[in-house]
Amino acid sequence: MKIMIVDDHPMFRDAIMQTLEQLDDTLHWCHAGSCEEAFSLCEEQRDFDLVLLDLDLPGMDGLTGLNEMRQRLPTTPVVILSATDDRDYVMRAIEQGAKGYIPKSSSGEVLLNALRLILSGGVYLPMAVLDGVYATAAANAEDTPSTRLTPRQIEVLNLLSQGKMNKEISNALGMAENTVRVHVRAILDSLGVSNRTEAALRAMQLGLVTESEG
Known part of the structure; x- marks a missing residue:
């Protein structure tokens, strides 16, 4: 090594x-x-x-x-x-x-x-950072639970959690890139997070995606 x-x-x-x-x-x-x-x-x-x-x-x-x-x-x-x-x-x-x-x-x-x-x-x-992400997400998501995500948004979230960019998600799901952006914004709002990395972490915590997909 x-x-x-x-x-x-x-x-x-x-x-x-x-x-x-x-x-x-x-x-x-x-x-x-x-x-x-x-x-x-x-x-x-x-x-x-x-x-x-x-x-x-x-x-x-x-x-x-x-x-x-x-x-x-x-x-x-x-x-x-x-x-x-x-x-x-x-x-x-x-x-x-x-x-x-x-x-x-x-x-x-x-x-x-x-x-x-x-x-x-x-x-x-670091665990302290993860704890902060989860605590913030939980507090922000009280009024916007993950159950508000549509099946299509769950598909987008799974690909997002794999590190896919909007263009890659667009190609994989056969939708316009602008539509992907709309879905990503809605996902962030629903999970109570501010960026894609936090969304992936929150999704794993909620069991919306598996760790191997994240």
Whole structure:
């Protein structure tokens, strides 16, 4: 297994590597102290199994760096390791393609379990963020229960939860893209959430879609 760690704090990198050695006996890793250094590494080698990216780096800002990294390594999961666990920031990172967001305050056990989940194809969010999403959704959805969703909207929700974009949903269901937008807006309103990621999480909590579809 080959991992790239993008972080400008050597002591943190060393501590992370000691923990990551428990993931795989044949672990190989390299590190960069900025997004620019990481991009240079991408030019030299592209066979990374995982990228751990700090968002608070010198030079290019973290979210821009995340977008660029996703373009350079489109099939490699990029995981955010950050001292910031603000819910809005976490959700923005996930929406922009990160496969997980792990606070630096997490224990070694949490880190390893999160990375195992991500390497198996899942997405990891901090429990505190998930609790906030669910609590907000539940409060907002009291007057707009999920039973108000039409069968067609359930179909849209299932595809949305799989990460499909409006055009892909339009092609799959044979409806106009503008109609898909209307359905998505109605789904968000009905579930009491503000974006597609929260809708997918809420749908799994309510049992409207299965975790494998999400």
